[in-house]
Amino acid sequence: MAIDRKAEQATRTMLGHAMRNELDDLAEAMRTAGNDALLRAIPLCLLASAYIAIDVSDRWPTDADLHDIAKRAARSATELDISEEEIYEYLSRVALGAEKVDDVFSAEGIVPIPLYATANLLLTFRPRDKHWWEYLNQIWDAAETAEHTSLTVLPALMLRARRESAAQEGE
């Protein structure tokens, strides 16, 4: 997936406000960004959330993985108004599923749920040695690399991941 720079900047700003629970600033950022930028922010949030779910599960997430991820993300320090069930539905049906946000959530939740869920996931599951925005950079870089890489590389990547994991376990 190619990352839209303008949408990315707006998404990052909104995620930052959401993470700090600056809801007035978030509303202002949403107004400034406009409807078009908001709609373009949703696929970016979906991408980031799906990436994080796969990254932390270290496999394609199972139903149990998604419940666990949702439970932990819901108790994030952001204190945003999003429940474990909403995060689970968002991840399983939209981010990693085939449904659209507006098929699963009401009109009021179309933008806040992807934003809040992504903010919680980023803050909860960022790698120890990375700030959340650096983790976001990693996600966009990976998405752009994946966009330009043939799927034929996937078996070789799986093999490399497996070998490196075995080597780490052996140490």
Next chain:
Amino acid sequence: MRELHSWHERGDHARHGRDAPAPVDNAAARVHDSPKHAAHDALKRKMASDPEARKAEVLRYRTLVDAAYEPKHAAGHLKPQEKQPEHAPPEARDKPASKIAAREDRLESQQEERRKPQRSWMPRADMVQAVSNIGMLATALAVALGDVPAKWDAVAASGVTAVVSNIAWANRRWKEKHGDRSEG
């Protein structure tokens, strides 16, 4: 003609005469009727009819297997039936991956992280392009103003690009090191 038809109808397509292959005695050719298999059948019959003999045979075989595996077992090898399956068993599939819990950040650490200002994303390709463009522009300006002879423009382009690249890289490193300061 009738004989010919009857030959076809009988399905006996083997040749008749001196060069015909010898008839096969199917009953004698059956392997399981050979004397060796007769001994096996006797054992099977015994196992089926005598529970005590069956138990004794099972115990005898288990003793043999255990004796064969004992040295390997002592060295930490598992028996084939004890080996861990490659994939998670069905009862483990309902459990979440153990790495999820390990990746969850502590609440205090999350609180601290929230206070830090965020940074923007500059894709690496854009960074390289921007640096290159600035270098080219600076060189073109220098040549246009006559500050450097035109024959030096190729050398200057490399030099300016290298300087600007280093400044950009150092600036980025500084920002990473002092991440708690505002980007401004």
